Amino acid sequence: xxxxxxxxxxxxxxxxxxxxxxxxxxxxxxxxxxxxxxxxxxxxxxxxxxxxxxxxxxxxxxxxxxxxxxxxxxxxxxxxxxxxxxxxxxxxxxxxxxxxxxxxxxxxxxxxxxxxxxxxxxxxxxxxxxxxxxxxxxxxxxxxxxxxxxxxxxxxxxxxxxxxxxxxxxxxxxxxxxxxxxxxxxxxxxxxxxxxxxxxxxxxx
Numbered sequence: 183x184x185x186x187x188x189x190x191x192x193x194x195x196x197x198x199x200x201x202x203x204x205x206x207x208x209x210x211x212x213x214x215x216x217x218x219x220x221x222x223x224x225x226x227x228x229x230x231x232x233x234x235x236x237x238x239x240x241x242x243x244x245x246x247x248x249x250x251x252x253x254x255x256x257x258x259x260x261x262x263x264x265x266x267x268x269x270x271x272x273x274x275x276x277x278x279x280x281x282x283x284x285x286x287x288x289x290x291x292x293x294x295x296x297x298x299x300x301x302x303x304x305x306x307x308x309x310x311x312x313x314x315x316x317x318x319x320x321x322x323x324x325x326x327x328x329x330x331x332x333x334x335x336x337x338x339x340x341x342x343x344x345x346x347x348x349x350x351x352x353x354x355x356x357x358x359x360x361x362x363x364x365x366x367x368x369x370x371x372x373x374x375x376x377x378x379x380x381x382x383x384x385x386x387x
Contacts, residue, residue, distance in 0.1 A: 191287035193280060194223035195314065197264065197273065201239050202378060203251035204356060204370050206349040210319050213346045214292045215257050218317060222259060223292075224280065225252055229264040229271040239383060241265040250373040274306040277313045289314040292344065315340045320348065360384035 194214050200207065215223055227244045238244065245262055252258045263279065264271045273291070280289060291314040293301070298318045301307055310316075318341065351369045359366050361384055367375050378384060 191221045191284055192219060192290065193284050193287050194218060194220040194290045194292055194317075195226065195273075195276065195280060196223060196292040197226040197228055197276065199238055199353065200225075200227045200244050200248045200251070201353055202244075202356060202370055202374055202383070203248050204351050204353065204366075204374075205368065206351045208251060208255070208371075209346060209349060210292065210294070210344070211252065211255065211258060213319070213344050214290070214317060215255075217344055218290050218342075220257060220290065223257055224259050224261040226261045226264050226276060229267055230269060243377075243381060243383060247374050247377055250377055251371055253373070272305045274304075274309055274313075277310060281313055290317050290342075291315070292317045292319070294319050311340055315342055317342045317344050319344045319346055357384045361386065 196207075196211055196214065198207065211223055211225060214220060225248060227241070227248050228238070229241060242265075245260070245265055249260045252260055264276060267275070277289060277291070291310065293316065295318065298316070301310075301316070304310060320343075356366050356369060360378060363385075365375075366378075370378070
């Protein structure tokens with residue numbers, strides 16, 4: 183992409199394990215597209231997650247489920263770069279690559295409350311803040327230098343709030359239900375649920 187074509191672009195980055203992807207992930211993506219007026223949103227399944235204590239489902243399955251979950255969403259690109267990258271996955275590396283891909287564009291990093299609370303522990307966190315505006319879903323605000331968030335203050339730059347209703351769905355609960363052979367529709371979209379069943383994913387408790 184040329185310098186001229188990317189100069190005015192607003193590019194979102196939404197990463198995660200997507201193990202499995204669910205309706206709250208799509209809701210957050212849609213919220214980011216609309217509230218940030220993004221030209222493009224890169225949805226990026228993590229590769230080798232340095233911060234995860236559990237083993238993730240095989241990368242090829244998470245990538246395909248993510249493609250199914252976000253299929254048809256205008257402006258969304260399911261980006262496999264972190265899965266294809268060797269070694270641990272670090273957000274800073276992805277941001278630097280996208281900064282080169284979209285020169286002069288504004289980058290927006292979309293994260294949830296739990297990620298926001300741990301932001302100060304991220305690899306090269308200070309550099310992340312120099313490259314992208316951090317957009318936190320829900321009523322989350324940064325407080326001081328600890329990286330944790332406090333709902334009593336307004337968001338200073340480079341942070342921004344994404345306002346969306348709370349959704350009582352999380353991947354841990356979904357994996358537990360699937361291990362018990364319980365239905366997870368409509369919390370997981372039908373194509374993703376069919377893929378999970380076809381490949382017998384999450385059957386070990």
